[in-house]
Amino acid sequence: xxxxxxxxxxxxxxxxxxxxxxxxxxxxxxxxxxxxxxxxxxxxxxxxxxxxxxxxxxxxxxxxxxxxxxxxxxxxxxxxxxxxxxxxxxxx
Numbered sequence: 001x002x003x004x005x006x007x008x009x010x011x012x013x014x015x016x017x018x019x020x021x022x023x024x025x026x027x028x029x030x031x032x033x034x035x036x037x038x039x040x041x042x043x044x045x046x047x048x049x050x051x052x053x054x055x056x057x058x059x060x061x062x063x064x065x066x067x068x069x070x071x072x073x074x075x076x077x078x079x080x081x082x083x084x085x086x087x088x089x090x091x092x
Contacts, residue, residue, distance in 0.1 A: 041049075
């Protein structure tokens with residue numbers, strides 16, 4: 001590439017920059033009141049959400065415990081199935 005085409009490319013990118021800045025949108029930086037959440041949750045809805053989250057957490061804990069137990073059982077059978085006498089001979 002020669003310097004002329006590189007300069008043209010840079011100019012084209014600079015021309016697109018304001019458009020990119022306009023496309024970015026964030027709720028935190030928005031001053032437009034129409035984009036804010038105005039609906040409030042009722043205490044019943046909040047309790048329902050809380051119960052749902054607690055139920056999911058219990059299910060995740062049960063899965064974790066089950067996976068841990070199965071993993072330990074597998075490790076136990078692998079460890080007891082291997083003849084470890086060769087390892088302990090070097091310590092005598």
